[in-house]
């Protein structure tokens with residue numbers, strides 16, 4: 001049985017560091033338990049109260065290899081949240097190792113451990129109310145007797161107020177609470193300087209294609225040649241590689257994106273290509289969120305007593321409109337996020353194509369990102385030369401940056417398509 005770190009692809013040094021910290025954390029708990037034993041005897045079994053949480057001498061600090069706040073950074077798909085969840089499991093593991101077999105490991109990895117809270121923003125940002133509620137719950141005594149672990153998977157999407165609420169908790173941490181933040185980088189745009197200064201940073205790197213292919217074969221049973229192709233095409237993004245290897249729809253969408261350079265034959269074609277790209281992203285996002293939307297709405301309506309005739313039903317309905325409105329707002333925000341993510345994936349694929357053209361024009365000894373469009377990229381390299389290939393690559397990257405900076409996606413994509421056509 002593989003342990004909890006098995007899915008952390010191509011991050012050997014990080015795994016060593018996290019194992020060491022988990023062992024140190026387990027030692028803190030053992031020391032606390034040893035200190036507590038005499039006190040418990042003195043109090044006697046009749047008191048019935050949970051004993052106060054005992055802080056180990058010195059607390060969980062850096063000198064023991066453990067600390068209470070961490071930031072996992074790395075490019076998308078490198079496994080930031082995988083690393084954070086595996087570490088959370090190792091902290092809850094009854095053996096303190098992340099064995100992968102005990103109830104602590106199982107429930108954490110399955111997302112049901114009572115003392116592990118996973119915050120995955122569905123919309124564009126994590127708001128202050130969510131954060132305050134989270135911080136409050138995180139301060140309670142761990143029910144399993146180990147740690148309260150809070151995993152914030154996109155800490156770069158904290159609103160300023162939410163960031164401040166989190167900072168307060170990190171500055172005065174409850175004795176048994178551990179915060180695990182994930183963000184693309186420690187740049188001040190992603191994470192505030194003050195939060196960063198309180199956390200230990202764990203940088204993940206883009207996993208090599210060979211390591212990604214290996215895990216697809218081992219864990220997902222993908223054929224080796226398909227795994228190698230998907231790993232290269234996904235450019236180090238593990239989840240994306242898995243989707244490409246297993247989902248024909250994902251492959252079809254990628255093919256459509258990589259057909260763009262061929263289709264840019266004039267101004268009209270450039271606008272058509274922009275529309276096609278935007279609409280494909282919308283369709284993909286719609287497919288990914290519609291099922292969750294329906295489930296949530298049904299669940300909320302049931303909870304609000306829709307159709308109920310009991311005495312409670314009328315009272316429950318009074319707040320119903322407000323709650324439904326709130327849900328719709330959240331779902332709309334999530335849909336917008338899903339559209340942006342889908343569009344961004346398409347742009348990354350497109351950037352890979354022009355990168356291939358550039359490396360071919362430079363005769364650089366590197367493997368192409370997209371082996372299946374290598375011939376087309378080669379033709380582009382001849383026609384555009386290195387300079388023209390670079391300008392096109394920059395146009396794609398500028399489009400990503402513009403959308404990230406809240407330019408309307410359609411406007412940014414149209415500008416990009418025109419730049420790709422004109423060169």
Ligand SMILES: [Zn+2]
Pocket residue numbers: 092093094095096097098099100101102103104105106
């Ligand atoms: Zn375990």
